[in-house]
Amino acid sequence: QSALTQPASVSGSPGQSVTISCAGTSSDVGGYFYVSWYQHHPGKAPRLIIFESRHRPSGVSNRFSASKSASTASLTISGLQADDEADYYCSSYRSTRTSVVFGGGTKLTVL
Amino acid sequence: EVQLVESGGDSVQPGGSLRLSCVASGFTFDDYWMTWVRQAPGKGLEWVANIKEDGDETYYVDSVKGRFTISRDNAKKSMYLQMSNLRVEDTAVYYCASGRIYFDNWGKGTTVTVSS
Numbered sequence: 682q683s684a685l686t687q688p689a690s691v692s693g694s695p696g697q698s699v700t701i702s703c704a705g706t707s708s709d710v711g712g713y714f715y716v717s718w719y720q721h722h723p724g725k726a727p728r729l730i731i732f733e734s735r736h737r738p739s740g741v742s743n744r745f746s747a748s749k750s751a752s753t754a755s756l757t758i759s760g761l762q763a764d765d766e767a768d769y770y771c772s773s774y775r776s777t778r779t780s781v782v783f784g785g786g787t788k789l790t791v792l
Numbered sequence: 793e794v795q796l797v798e799s800g801g802d803s804v805q806p807g808g809s810l811r812l813s814c815v816a817s818g819f820t821f822d823d824y825w826m827t828w829v830r831q832a833p834g835k836g837l838e839w840v841a842n843i844k845e846d847g848d849e850t851y852y853v854d855s856v857k858g859r860f861t862i863s864r865d866n867a868k869k870s871m872y873l874q875m876s877n878l879r880v881e882d883t884a885v886y887y888c889a890s891g892r893i894y895f896d897n898w899g900k901g902t903t904v905t906v907s908s
Contacts, residue, residue, distance in 0.1 A: 781839040781842070
């Protein structure tokens with residue numbers, strides 16, 4: 682089962698904005714609004730930051746925003762902070778095999 | 793406070809078996825689908841399996857079908873992953889998470905190492 686496609690790395694300076702893309706197919710990202718995004722600091726538990734393509738859970742900063750167009754989803758982090766440096770993963774419901782598929786992950790470096 | 797605590801990870805030889813456990817607290821366990829996600833060394837997250845609230849439906853990633861079995865005991869607020877015929881490529885940190893399509897709570901993971 683192929684993963685969703687994310688850039689391996691992105692970087693930005695404090696205060697800037699970065700966008701991470703997540704490309705899928707009509708069987709997953711393109712077919713549903715069930716795209717989620719997770720922040721993962723190595724050695725810690727992953728943290729849900731976006732669900733159903735654009736909704737933030739309670740307690741997640743509004744510096745995190747997301748959208749979806751056709752089969753590509755995007756996560757934008759504005760006002761970059763040092764603590765944003767982490768791995769970011771997208772995921773989507775996939776109708777084939779009734780499962781969930783993750784992206785390969787994107788390492789965000791705050792310069 | 794919501795907590796998910798995994799246990800049972802260990803080092804085993806190829807072909808061996810392990811049973812992972814996940815104990816939940818701080819939320820109504822039997823209202824939620826539950827999921828196992830793993831992360832191999834240096835790799836990304838991979839969805840492994842999930843189970844419906846009442847245990848009547850289960851789904852698996854192709855690579856573990858026929859080898860892994862997910863189950864739950866709502867009375868004990870626990871979920872399990874019985875892993876058999878383990879392969880080197882099953883080496884990973886295994887996370888327990890609540891939810892079916894998106895995962896709003898995660899444990900800290902338990903490490904499974906398969907090596908000869």
